[in-house]
Amino acid sequence: MAISLLSFIILLMAFSIILSLADPRTEIVARICGNVRVQNVSNYFQYYSRITDYMQDEMYRNKFAFKDVGKPPDRLFVLSQCMDDLSPDECAVCFTQINTIIPGCFPNTGGRVYLDGCFSRAENYSFYREALGPHDTTRCGADVNPRPDFRNAVVKVLDEMLIKAPLAGPVWRGFAVNHETSHGITAYGMASCWKILDKDLCYTCLSNAASSALSCLPSTEARVLNAGCFLRYADFSFANESTGEIRGMEDLLLDERLQFLQFKHATILKATENFQEVHRLGEGGYGEVYKGTLADGREIAVKRLYASRDSQIREICNEMDIISSAQHKNLVRFLGCCFTSGDSFLVYEYG
Known part of the structure; x- marks a missing residue:
């Protein structure tokens, strides 16, 4: 009985910890793998393990990290980032989850993984300044809302984020959440550039993403997965807009x-x-x-x-x-x- 009671207490504590977190948004949106194979797969896995171990503290503190290890042609470059509306604990959960998915692209030279709460990319070359790429993709939702007011709300959301995100201060650099209402119909949005990009590259990426998102209308939800940014709109609230931006x-x-x-x-x-x-x-x-x-x-x-x-x-x-x-x-x-x-x-x- 004592063992059963102890097990129950442990489960209760674990459940309480889970409840203390908001949604870290670990749903998999896409995994896009490369098509070139590495020469030494064993080294690649070791490099990835070393990099992600190093990045854990960085991700908790900054919600962003990048690192490279090794020598060409199997040198490994990794960049990871959480959406800035997540708390450090939520980011840690998302980062842990995404770390189990990226290695699924090996023995290819790398790939990208997009979760709703975080992003990670691994390659055998320095991709850090890429805003757009040949594997950029757009995912449109199945449900539709043909009303012009919904389109107007989405357009307002995207326009506002395109202004705010590239100019955001150092703490929330390249990130914006917003919602707009048109005649009682509300659209919600989130835009995030990878923090290593400057404001011009961020704008280039999000401008392309906004155009791609508009092509999904009248879908009630869309996600754009670019090399340098992530953009999403929906007819429901999915981001934490209550987290006030810290002044830069x-x-x-x-x-x-x-x-x-x-x-x-x-x-x-x-x-x-x-x-x-x-x-x-x-x-x-x-x-x-x-x-x-x-x-x-x-x-x-x-x-x-x-x-x-x-x-x-x-x-x-x-x-x-x-x-x-x-x-x-x-x-x-x-x-x-x-x-x-x-x-x-x-x-x-x-x-």
């Missing part, structure tokens, strides 16, 4: 001098070799620190931030303000910042 760092910067200390995201990635683990120096307040080398040979230390609350962002901005204006022989010199990716970065002189 640029909204909190009070010292205009800092706008002249902007590093390009590409410069940061090149200097740290896409944040290779070998360059990781350690972890400090609100972020990890990597060593990098600029094109002119200068060595830098890059703090990769994972601020998630207004209070944290304000403290980071205060740090930037103080360090950029202070000069002391024992104080590391602050060189600049970068707010052009899903993560944000502070750049210091290394020494």
Whole structure:
């Protein structure tokens, strides 16, 4: 009886944990595999395991991660991202689920998997800057609503997201949720670019996705699965619109001098070799620190931030303000910042 009671308690606790989560949206939308085979399948599986182990903490903190391991031709590049309306716990559930699906594409060189709550892609080449690709696809729902008011509501939703998502701040970069009503008929939408894309590539991807979604009308639901973004509309609410967007760092910067200390995201990635683990120096307040080398040979230390609350962002901005204006022989010199990716970065002189 004691064993049965203990089992019941464990099951009850597990059920309570599940109930404490909202919907992590782990429904499989599509798995699209490549058609070229890798040379060493065993290495590929090992690389994938190493990468996903590394990415777990990144996904929980940032809902976004990318990493590459190995040498050509079997070098493996992986990018994963959750929709920003998910909580960290929901993202962890979705990421765990999607990790079991991607290896189904091996021994081919890779593929993409879209769940309603997250996305992952693995390839043997660097695809990080791809906004559109030959395998982009659109899934239209079976139910229809031919009323013009539904079309009008969908058009309004897509237009609004196309404006909001590419311009969203660093915390919700490339992400938007929205709903619009036309004469009592409501349409709901969500758009998400992969955070490594800049605003121009994000707009390119979502503009294409919006056009593809409109081709589904009068279907009451559509999903567009592009290389660089995911877009969905429906006649029911499926996203967490109550999660208010945290204001971006640029909204909190009070010292205009800092706008002249902007590093390009590409410069940061090149200097740290896409944040290779070998360059990781350690972890400090609100972020990890990597060593990098600029094109002119200068060595830098890059703090990769994972601020998630207004209070944290304000403290980071205060740090930037103080360090950029202070000069002391024992104080590391602050060189600049970068707010052009899903993560944000502070750049210091290394020494």
